[in-house]
Structure formats: C-alpha cells, structure tokens
Amino acid sequence: MxxxxxxxxxxxxxxxxxxxxxxxxxxxxxxxxxxxxxxxxxxxxxxxxxxxxxxxxxxxxxxxxxxxxxxxxxxxxxxxxxxxxxxxxxxxxxxxxxxxxxxxxxxxxxxxxxxNPMINFVHLNPTLTNDEWTKIEPDLIPLMEKERELFRQQEIGEHIRQRINKWLKPAHTALILSQPPNELNPSILDLSLSDEWRTHLCTEAFNEDLTESLVEAASAQIPEIAKAWRKDRIEQLLEVVRNSKTYSGQEVTEDILHLSSTIFRCTKCEDYYGHGGVHTFPHTLVHACNHPHDLPIIQFAPRHLPAPPPPNYGPYEADRRFDPDPVIRLYRKEEMHVVAALKYAGMWSGLNHIVFDDAAHEHMLTMLDTLGWSRETSAAEMEERQPYVECLCECYHNPAERASRKIFRWKKAPHPPGLKGHPGKIRVLASEERWLHYEKSVPLEEEGVEDHQTRGRNVDSDSGSEIIEDLSDLDSDFE
Ligand SMILES: [Zn+2]
Ligand SMILES: [Zn+2]
Incomplete structure (x- = not known):
C-alpha cells in the first residue's frame, strides 16, 4: 500500500x-x-x-x-x-x-x-604546519596583546589595592574615630574618590609604594574633605525640603533639618513595602535606597574637561529615569581599580526617592502642640525624651468606626500606614486636643486600666474590656 x-x-x-x-x-x-x-x-x-x-x-x-x-x-x-x-x-x-x-x-x-574553550581548529592540521601558522599568526598577535594589557591592568589593580589597605583604610578609620558617634561621614569609597586621594592612589609607578610625606599630606586633608562632603550632601537634602509644599518659597537652612517636624519618606520603599518610613536627619542621608549596589555607570572624562552630561536613558528604559544607576566620573582608566576594590561600600546615587513628608510634618506639629512642647523641638530631643502618643487624628482611624486605642513610639506616629494625605482637619483636631500623650515613665502594664484612663486626657468612658484588649498590643507597638 x-x-x-x-x-x-x-x-x-x-x-x-x-x-x-x-x-x-x-x-x-x-x-x-x-x-x-x-x-x-x-x-x-x-x-x-x-x-x-x-x-x-x-x-x-x-x-x-x-x-x-x-x-x-x-x-x-x-x-x-x-x-x-x-x-x-x-x-x-x-x-x-x-x-x-x-x-x-x-x-x-x-x-x-x-x-575561550569554544574556539575550534577542526580546519587545521593537528600538527599545525608552518603554512597554517603563518596564516593564523597575524590574527593571533592582537589577541595576545589584549591579554598582555589585561595582565598589566590586573597588576596595577593589585598595587592599588595594596595602597588602599595600607594607607587609605587606616586614614578612614581614624576619621570615623575622631568624629562624634552620630556624625555623617563619607564612606571609604567617597573618600577614595576625593581629588587628593584618587590622585595618590593612582600615582605611577604603580609598583612603588607611596611616600610617607605624600600620605601624611593627603591624610591631613581628610577633615576638610569630610566637611565639604557633608556640606554637599546636606545641600542635596535641603533641596528636597525646598521642593516640599510646606517650605515652598521659604528660605531653608540646615537648622530646619534637625527639627523633629522635618520628616522624610522614601518613595521606593513605599512602592516595595507599602510604607516609606519615617526618616529624620541625618539618617535620611544614609538610607539604603540612596546607595544601591547596582553596577555604576562609569563616565571617563579627564580632570581638565567639564563634567559629562547625565546618562541618557533610552525609550525602553523610561523607568530608569526615576531610579537611575549611580554615576561615577573617573579622570583616568586606572581609577576603575579603586572603584572595583571599594564597591562594597555602596555608591551614592542621589536622593532620587526621598521626599519631604508634608502630612507627617503636620502630625508632628500637632503632636508637639499637644505635648505642650516647642515646635522647634529637635529630633534628637524627641529621641531622648521618648514620649509615647495615642493617635486620634482621622488619619489613624476611620471616622465612621469607633477609634481603637493604640499607643505609639513618637517616631511611629507621624506617618501611619496607608496615609496618603492629611484630611486637613488637623487644626481643629489639634485645638480640641485630640492627641493624648503618656510620659514614658508611666508603667502602663503594671498600673492597669484605671490608671491608664485617669492619666490620659479626653478619654471617653469606653468599656474597660476594649482597653485591656488593646493594651496587649503595647509590646509590639513600643518596639
Ligand atoms: Zn527606601
Ligand atoms: Zn492626620
């Protein structure tokens, strides 16, 4: 068939x-x-x-x-x-x-x-005749030259790493130890890319050690480098404050950063975790989202040339414009080894995700008013005094439902989860003293429900059982 x-x-x-x-x-x-x-x-x-x-x-x-x-x-x-x-x-x-x-x-x-294990030579005689060698030699030599350059760069990288370990690391540690504990300090990568240090670390000949006098001079510069670095970072943060609704059009100085009512949040964290955090100065500046561990974009431009324009993201990378990679400008190729040796320090990509939290600012002022404290109270002072607050603003409770009783550490209070904007009733609520506060020293759990009620102001005569129930949440809220 x-x-x-x-x-x-x-x-x-x-x-x-x-x-x-x-x-x-x-x-x-x-x-x-x-x-x-x-x-x-x-x-x-x-x-x-x-x-x-x-x-x-x-x-x-x-x-x-x-x-x-x-x-x-x-x-x-x-x-x-x-x-x-x-x-x-x-x-x-x-x-x-x-x-x-x-x-x-x-x-x-x-x-x-x-x-390169995939390169095949089936077309060649296994013994490789002289003719064949003459044919492949011109193609092979440039490849070998490239390899030689790679070896050279590797050796330079090793010398630079030794200089970093011997000279820069101790100098950076000395800077940290010389500053007060909460001081904002440049990372070792920031320091290595300062004009003084990047020049010394990449001084030729690479196989020779740096002289003590050279290192001493560069080390003496470090406090000044750190000061200029701090000034630059603070200026970037002040720019964020200037762009806020609260401070728009006002003169903004560094003093504002220290206020407890100056609160920032991170929009990237908000997207990822649903909450942008409550960040105060200076720790906003060391927030992880400002130091991504992505590979940086390296821009080579010798020192005498103007800075290159920011990288241009193509039409398919539109979202990168809102979350740009860190950019590092290098004056010469060898500086690449400095970045490679210290990239673990995290690279500064700018305050792309940090915004001034206007709603948290309003809450904070209300909290201070209710506490009877100055509106100029600093974040450091709040940390020291640690007031605990009960939040009765509409932002914390659905007005249609009966308010549940929760007590927060002050830093948890300014920005409740899910807060989009403040309903604007804050002034009224504030004047009605709807914020209740308890001093930290009040031993709530020992003294029990009755005391809890009498010490607070403006407490409705709620049923005791509900309060007891909510007090069991205290542990988790106190952190
Ligand atoms: Zn973040
Ligand atoms: Zn509110």
Whole structure:
C-alpha cells in the first residue's frame, strides 16, 4: 500500500511521550489513515481483520524501533565528532602555545585558550604546519596583546589595592574615630574618590609604594574633605525640603533639618513595602535606597574637561529615569581599580526617592502642640525624651468606626500606614486636643486600666474590656 512519506520522517523519541504531538501526527497524516481504513474495510472475515491489525502493529513497531536506532546512531556520531574535534583542538592549541612561547607570548596564550574553550581548529592540521601558522599568526598577535594589557591592568589593580589597605583604610578609620558617634561621614569609597586621594592612589609607578610625606599630606586633608562632603550632601537634602509644599518659597537652612517636624519618606520603599518610613536627619542621608549596589555607570572624562552630561536613558528604559544607576566620573582608566576594590561600600546615587513628608510634618506639629512642647523641638530631643502618643487624628482611624486605642513610639506616629494625605482637619483636631500623650515613665502594664484612663486626657468612658484588649498590643507597638 501507499503511505505518504511524511509519516516515515525521523521523530525524536522523546516526542512519543507527548500525547499532543501524537495527536498532531494523526491529524497531519489523514491520507495515511484513510488508506489504512480503506484497506481494513476490504478485509472480510473477523479473523483476517485481526491478523491484518497485528501485522500493521508489528510494521509500526519495527518502524519506530528503526527510528529510535537511527536517532541513537546520529547522537553517537555527534558525540564521536565532538571527541575528535576536542582532540584536534588540544593538539593544535598545544602547538600554538609552543609557537607563542617562542615569540614571548606564553603566559598570554595560556590564559587566552583557557578562557575561550569554544574556539575550534577542526580546519587545521593537528600538527599545525608552518603554512597554517603563518596564516593564523597575524590574527593571533592582537589577541595576545589584549591579554598582555589585561595582565598589566590586573597588576596595577593589585598595587592599588595594596595602597588602599595600607594607607587609605587606616586614614578612614581614624576619621570615623575622631568624629562624634552620630556624625555623617563619607564612606571609604567617597573618600577614595576625593581629588587628593584618587590622585595618590593612582600615582605611577604603580609598583612603588607611596611616600610617607605624600600620605601624611593627603591624610591631613581628610577633615576638610569630610566637611565639604557633608556640606554637599546636606545641600542635596535641603533641596528636597525646598521642593516640599510646606517650605515652598521659604528660605531653608540646615537648622530646619534637625527639627523633629522635618520628616522624610522614601518613595521606593513605599512602592516595595507599602510604607516609606519615617526618616529624620541625618539618617535620611544614609538610607539604603540612596546607595544601591547596582553596577555604576562609569563616565571617563579627564580632570581638565567639564563634567559629562547625565546618562541618557533610552525609550525602553523610561523607568530608569526615576531610579537611575549611580554615576561615577573617573579622570583616568586606572581609577576603575579603586572603584572595583571599594564597591562594597555602596555608591551614592542621589536622593532620587526621598521626599519631604508634608502630612507627617503636620502630625508632628500637632503632636508637639499637644505635648505642650516647642515646635522647634529637635529630633534628637524627641529621641531622648521618648514620649509615647495615642493617635486620634482621622488619619489613624476611620471616622465612621469607633477609634481603637493604640499607643505609639513618637517616631511611629507621624506617618501611619496607608496615609496618603492629611484630611486637613488637623487644626481643629489639634485645638480640641485630640492627641493624648503618656510620659514614658508611666508603667502602663503594671498600673492597669484605671490608671491608664485617669492619666490620659479626653478619654471617653469606653468599656474597660476594649482597653485591656488593646493594651496587649503595647509590646509590639513600643518596639
Ligand atoms: Zn527606601
Ligand atoms: Zn492626620
């Protein structure tokens, strides 16, 4: 009988395990199926039909066995060829290495062929004839030159790393130890990229150590470098304050940063975790989102040239404009080794996600008013006095529901979870003294419900049971 020949094509054995592929085959070979059905129809007796069916089955079993055997043979042949290719490669590479060593490129050739295992030489004679060598040599030498440059750069990197370990690390540690505990200090990467230090770290000849006098002079500069660095970072944060609704159009100085009502939040954290945090100065500046561990964009521009424009993100990277990679400008190529050695320190990418929290600012002023404290109270003072507050502003409670009783550490209070904006009733609520506060010294748990009620102001005569229930939350809220 006639079968259309497509059915005899070699089908990989794994396809037989997939019923969908078998279905597709059945549908595809309708001509064959029709021919078989026709043939089956023509067989008369049931016994003959059974024999016919058995025969067909045996035919297809044999055919499939053949297919599998063909596939196995092909695979085996492929593996044999691979072994042969590998053997040729090994022998040719050995010969090339010998020839390269004679020309002084031994180390380079050794590494090049180790790093590039996929380069094949099947077209070459395993013994590598002189003719063949003459042909490949002009292509090979530039590759070896590149390798040599890589080796050179590696050695320079090693020397620079030694200088960092010997001179810069102790100098950076000395700076940290000389400052008060909460001082804002440049990271070791920031310090290494200061003009003084990057010049010294990359002074030639690289294989010579720096002189003590050179290092002393550079170390003496560090307090000044740190001061300028602090000024720059603070200025960036002040710019965030100037861009706020609260301080728009006003003169903003560093004093404002220290106020407890100067609160920032991080929009990136807000997107990721649903809460942008309550950040005060100076720790806003060391917030992790300002120091991503992404690879930086390196801009090479010698010192005498103006700074290059910020990187241009293409149309497919529109979101990168809101979350840009850190950018580092290098004056010379060798400075790359400084960045490589210290990249663990995290790179400054700017205050791209930090915003002044106007709603938290309002809450904070209300809190201070209710506490009877000055609106100029600093964040440091709040930390010291640690008032605990009960929040009754509408931002904390759905006005339609009865307020639950919760007490917060002051820093948790200015920005309740889910706060989008302040409803604007704050002035009224404040004047009605809806903020209740308890001094830290009040031992709420020991004194129990009654005392809790009498010490607070403006407490409704709620049912005691509800208060007891909510007091059990205190532990978690107090942190
Ligand atoms: Zn963040
Ligand atoms: Zn509010």
């Amino acid at each position: 006639d079968y259309d020949e497509k059915i005899i094509r070699i089908t990989p054995s794994y396809l037989f395990a997939n019923p969908r592929s078998l279905q597709a085959e059945t549908r595809y070979h309708t001509k064959t199926v029709a021919a078989l059905a026709d043939e089956h129809e023509r067989v008369q007796s049931p016994k003959a039909k059974r024999t016919w069916l058995e025969e067909k089955k045996r035919f297809w079993r044999d055919r499939m066995k053949h297919v599998t055997a063909c596939n196995d043979a092909l695979n085996l042949e492929g593996r044999k060829q691979e072994v042969r290719r590998q053997k040729i490669r090994e022998r040719v590479v050995e010969r090339i290495k010998e020839k390269s060593t004679e020309l002084g490129w031994g180390r380079e050739a050794e590494r090049y062929f180790k790093e």
